[in-house]
Amino acid sequence: xxxxxxxxxxxxxxxxxxGAACVVGALLVVLLIAGACVSDRFATxxxxxxxxxxxxxxxxxxxGQTLAILTGGIDLSVGSLISVAAxxxxxxxxxxxxxxxxxxxxxxxxxxxxxxxxxxxxxWLRVHPLIVTLxxxxxxxxxxxxxxxGPAGSVPDGFDALAYGRYAGIPVTATVVVALYFAVSFxxxxxxxxxxxxxxxxxxxxxxxxxxxxxxxxxxVYVFSALCAGLTGVYLAAxxxxxxxxxxxxxxxxxxxxxxxxxxxxxxxxxxxxxxxxGVYLLSLLNxxxxxxGIPSHYQLVxxxxxxxxxxxxxxxxxxRAA
Amino acid sequence: MNxxxxxxxxxxxxxxxxxxxxxxxxxxxxxxxxAISGISSPTFLRSDNVVNMLxxxxxxxxxxxxxxFVILVGGLDLxxxxxxxxxxxxxxxxxxxxxxxxxxxxxxxxxxxCAGLLNGLLVTKxxxxxxxxxxxxxxxxxxxxxxxxxxxxxxxxxxxxHAMGTGAIGRxxxxxxxxxxxxxxxxxxxxxxxxxxxxxxxxxxPEAARLVGVSPDAVRIVCYVISALxxxxxGLALSGYVGIVDNWVGRGFELDSIVAAVMxGLALSGxxxxxxGGLAGAAILVxxxxxxxxxxxxxxxxxxxxxxxxxGASACYVARRLR
Numbered sequence: 212x213x214x215x216x217x218x219x220x221x222x223x224x225x226x227x228x229x230g231a232a233c234v235v236g237a238l239l240v241v242l243l244i245a246g247a248c249v250s251d252r253f254a255t256x257x258x259x260x261x262x263x264x265x266x267x268x269x270x271x272x273x274x275g276q277t278l279a280i281l282t283g284g285i286d287l288s289v290g291s292l293i294s295v296a297a298x299x300x301x302x303x304x305x306x307x308x309x310x311x312x313x314x315x316x317x318x319x320x321x322x323x324x325x326x327x328x329x330x331x332x333x334x335w336l337r338v339h340p341l342i343v344t345l346x347x348x349x350x351x352x353x354x355x356x357x358x359x360x361g362p363a364g365s366v367p368d369g370f371d372a373l374a375y376g377r378y379a380g381i382p383v384t385a386t387v388v389v390a391l392y393f394a395v396s397f398x399x400x401x402x403x404x405x406x407x408x409x410x411x412x413x414x415x416x417x418x419x420x421x422x423x424x425x426x427x428x429x430x431x432v433y434v435f436s437a438l439c440a441g442l443t444g445v446y447l448a449a450x451x452x453x454x455x456x457x458x459x460x461x462x463x464x465x466x467x468x469x470x471x472x473x474x475x476x477x478x479x480x481x482x483x484x485x486x487x488x489x490g491v492y493l494l495s496l497l498n499x500x501x502x503x504x505g506i507p508s509h510y511q512l513v514x515x516x517x518x519x520x521x522x523x524x525x526x527x528x529x530x531x532r533a534a
Numbered sequence: 535m536n537x538x539x540x541x542x543x544x545x546x547x548x549x550x551x552x553x554x555x556x557x558x559x560x561x562x563x564x565x566x567x568x569a570i571s572g573i574s575s576p577t578f579l580r581s582d583n584v585v586n587m588l589x590x591x592x593x594x595x596x597x598x599x600x601x602x603f604v605i606l607v608g609g610l611d612l613x614x615x616x617x618x619x620x621x622x623x624x625x626x627x628x629x630x631x632x633x634x635x636x637x638x639x640x641x642x643x644x645x646x647x648c649a650g651l652l653n654g655l656l657v658t659k660x661x662x663x664x665x666x667x668x669x670x671x672x673x674x675x676x677x678x679x680x681x682x683x684x685x686x687x688x689x690x691x692x693x694x695x696h697a698m699g700t701g702a703i704g705r706x707x708x709x710x711x712x713x714x715x716x717x718x719x720x721x722x723x724x725x726x727x728x729x730x731x732x733x734x735x736x737x738x739x740p741e742a743a744r745l746v747g748v749s750p751d752a753v754r755i756v757c758y759v760i761s762a763l764x765x766x767x768x769g770l771a772l773s774g775y776v777g778i779v780d781n782w783v784g785r786g787f788e789l790d791s792i793v794a795a796v797m798x799g800l801a802l803s804g805x806x807x808x809x810x811g812g813l814a815g816a817a818i819l820v821x822x823x824x825x826x827x828x829x830x831x832x833x834x835x836x837x838x839x840x841x842x843x844x845x846g847a848s849a850c851y852v853a854r855r856l857r
Contacts, residue, residue, distance in 0.1 A: 336849040339802055345789065349841030356834040464612075464669060477663040509684060512677025519670040524660040 235473055235489045242496050250503040258499070264382035266495040267374075268443050268450070270488065271388055272466040274395060275439030277487045278432045280470050281399075283412040283479025284333065284340035286433060289440040289466055291351035292325055293459025296444020298355050298363045301454040305364030318441050325351065326437030330430035340433075348463065355456045362455040366448055374450035384446065392488045399484065404431060412479025468519060469494055560798050560814045563847060567821055575828040583824070585707060589700075589775065591820045592709035593618075594790060595813055596768040598798075599720050600761030601791040602812040606724075606737045607754045608804025609657060609664035610792055614765035616672035617649050618784030620679050621769030622776070626689035627682075635694045642766045649675060650762030654755030668758075672788070679781055687780055691773050699774025709771045716764065721809050733757060738805030794819050797847040818847065 246253035272289050279286040296318045303314035325347065332343045376383045399405035407428045411418045418425055443462070448454040473490030475482025497518050501511045554562075571578045597614050604611045621642045628634035649671055656667035691699075701708045724730040732753050735743040740750040765784075772783050798815030800807030822843050826836040 332845065336845065338845065338848045339796070341802065342793070342796055342848045343845055345793065346841040346843075346845035349837050349844065353834045353837030353839075353841065356837065357832075467665070468669070471663060471666045477665055507681075509680040510677060512673055512680060514677070516670045516673030516675075516677055519666065519673065520656065520662075523662045523666050523670070524656065 235486060235493055239489060239493050239496065242493065242500060246496065246500045246503065249500065253500065253503050260380065260382060262492070262495050262499050263385045264375075265499075266491050267382070267385040267388055268446055269462070269465060269469065269495065270385075270392070270491045271439050271446060272443040272462050273469045273487050273491055274388075274392060274484060275436030276466040277470045277473075277475055277482070277484050278395075278399075278408060279340070279436045280467070280475050280477060281408050281412045281479055281482060282428060282432050284344075284429070284432070285467070285477070286329070286344050286436040286440075287341060287463050288325065288329060288344040288348040288351060289436065289443075290459040290461065290463030291348040291355070292322065292437060292440040293444040293447065293462050294454070294456050295351050295355045295459075296322065296441040297448040297451075297454025297458045298359055298444075298456050299454070300445050300448040301366050301452075302359060302363035304366050304370070304448075311367055311370055315445055318445055319438065322437045322441030323434055325441075326434030327430065329437065330433040333433070334426050334429055344433075352456070359456060362453045365453045370449050371452060372449075374446060389488065392484050396484045404428065408432060409480055412481075414480070472519065472523060560811055560818075560847070564814050564818055564821075567818060567825075571821060571825040571828075575825060577828055578825060581705070583828070585702075585705065587820055587824050588710045589707050590824075591817055592707065592713040593768040593772045593775070593784070594787065594794065594816045594820065595713045596716050596764050596771070597784075597787050597791045598794050598812045598816045599716055599809060600764035601795050602800060602807065602809050603720070603724065603733060603757040604664070604761045605792070605795050605800045605802060606733050606804055606807060607750075607757045608737050608740075608802075609754065609758070610668065610802065611653065611758065611761045611765075612665065612668040612788045612792075613649060613653060613672040613675065614761060614768075614791060615784045615786065615788040616675040616679075617646060617762050617765040618769030618772060618787060619782055620645055620649075620675045621766040622773035622783035623679050623683060623687055623781070625691045625695055625770055625773040626687065628692075630690035630692050632692050632694045635692055638692070638695075638770070642770060643763070645675075646762040646766035647759060650759030651755065653762065654758035657758065658751035658754050676781075683781060685781070691777065695770060695774035696777065697774070698771050699776070709775065712767070712771060716767070717809065717813065720760070720764075724809050729753075729756070734805055736804075790819060791816070793844050797844070815847075818843070 243254060252258060272293065276286055276289060299318050299321070300311075300314050303317055304311040329340075329344055329347055332338070332347070333340050336343065373384055399408065404427075407418075407423050408431075410421075410423050411425055411428045440459075440462075444454065444459065447458055451458070469490030470482070470487045471477060471490075472493060473482065473486030473488070475486060494515075497515065498511075501514055506514060577583055597618070601611055601614065624642050624645065625638050627641070628637055652671050652674075653664075653668050656662040656670075657664050660667075662670075698708055698712070703711065724733060732743065732748045735746075735748055736750045736753045743750050743753075765787075768787075769784055776783060794815035795807070795812040796802060796815070797818060798807065798811035798813070800812055819840075822839060823836060826839050831839075
């Protein structure tokens with residue numbers, strides 16, 4: 212099945228998901244042209260590099276979310292995990308024990324543990340991931356509020372380079388994240404585990420019947436998503452100089468929007484990470500354009516919501532059997 | 535087939551106990567929770583605390599009724615909280631006299647109708663996933679609310695709405711009577727009317743529903759409109775209870791109502807569950823919040839317990855169903 216090159220397989224696995232990405236890509240171009248008409252400072256290199264840099268946090272968390280959604284699940288614990296990661300990063304980096312490297316190591320270990328726990332609970336309790344990760348999110352939120360109810364500590368000098376560092380004018384972390392997207396995209400298409408992710412999402416029963424190691428796929432996906440969220444937390448701590456326990460609250464739902472806008476279907480099995488990347492840039496450019504167009508901040512949400520509706524309505528070919 | 539064979543072989547009493555747990559597990563859990571709470575805190579069953587819990591239960595219950603309809607047709611409604619807050623803002627948009635009550639009801643009705651239709655049409659005619667469609671509607675409503683109030687809502691609700699939120703007939707709060715009325719009307723609609731059968735049919739098997747001449751799209755749209763209308767009603771009641779208005783009346787109700795429904799045995803894939811189950815789930819949520827505070831645990835513990843109960847209660851239910 213993996214090496215099959217029949218034309219229907221080709222269309223199903225390459226053209227259809229990329230088709231959705233193409234539509235969003237076209238929207239991106241339309242947005243760029245519209246932006247260039249609205250303001251002559253919009254389509255300039257410095258501004259686009261700023262958009263590139265500002266998209267980093269959302270891009271990171273949406274990468275993990277994409278994989279969770281591709282298996283037909285969802286990870287609603289990312290927001291709380293981001294808060295936990297950011298608060299712990301600045302809180303622990305402030306302490307005497309080893310500084311920022313210990314803090315990051317602790318955050319990453321914790322993220323893996325949270326991801327494993329999510330996966331194990333989903334497999335063991337057989338409860339919908341929506342419920343498990345929502346509950347996990349509440350657990351994490353409560354736990355981090357025990358640790359600190361306000362901004363905790365501050366990151367050491369030079370740590371903000373993680374968020375603002377540039378090499379030859381190009382934002383470093385943002386570019387690394389984009390490279391990560393392409394690496395994951397390659398992995399999803401070529402590696403066996405990557406193909407399995409699609410198969411579990413496409414038809415869980417068929418996946419079971421063909422002896423696909425579903426447990427391993429689920430564990431991998433939720434650990435990966437948690438790791439992405441943890442790294443996002445570290446990044447946000449670097450960006451704001453300090454983490455606080457509600458920092459990630461908006462990221463839970465916000466991380467899902469670019470995934471779906473980018474053509475990944477919530478029932479799983481269709482889509483891909485490149486679509487998500489385009490979705491992230493579409494949303495970031497839109498926010499940037501709204502600022503440039505001088506739209507009062509209170510109307511920005513209306514525009515944003517309307518844009519999401521337009522973007523997802525255009526993706527008509529996503530129609531799928533009622534699950 | 536396998537499950538039938540094992541069921542036939544199982545002793546009748548064991549089969550009976552499993553069947554009871556599957557069907558009435560949530561109600562048994564509810565009774566056990568009340569008993570444990572009553573024992574662990576003497577104030578729990580005092581009449582003023584019960585009334586207090588009922589007042590908190592009423593708006594959530596009204597929202598859950600709508601959510602049940604939407605989940606039964608295989609959707610979910612994330613816009614209920616935003617609809618509630620918008621209704622609350624509408625309640626203070628006129629002069630704070632009872633003479634403006636018809637206008638408030640009228641405008642709220644139109645707003646809910648529009649929101650429900652937008653949700654329903656996006657989901658059915660554009661095949662947008664319910665998650666994203668209702669999320670986008672929530673953002674648009676939020677934006678319109680902020681644009682109207684300029685971020686700082688002001689004004690008072692008319693006395694009539696105060697009576698709706700805080701008044702009582704005898705010892706029974708008015709909002710509880712509203713909940714009972716809604717539960718009766720929509721319970722009859724769901725469980726005794728032709729429309730109710732169609733809701734289950736569309737949720738269980740839309741294709742079969744279409745073949746026997748039921749329009750799945752029409753039924754789905756009506757369900758989203760019902761959900762929006764009930765959310766609007768709950769928002770008006772809650773605005774009367776809160777007294778002052780802010781942009782976030784009903785915050786958290788979208789996830790709480792979904793969690794309540796899932797705990798109450800509604801399948802997110804649609805077609806399975808009952809109205810009473812959803813209400814029992816909502817009651818459990820309210821009791822859990824109440825007892826955690828009565829025992830004197832800090833608010834952090836409240837959030838953690840919420841997470842544990844969400845996962846635990848759904849785990850009980852799902853494990854029984856799959857066995």
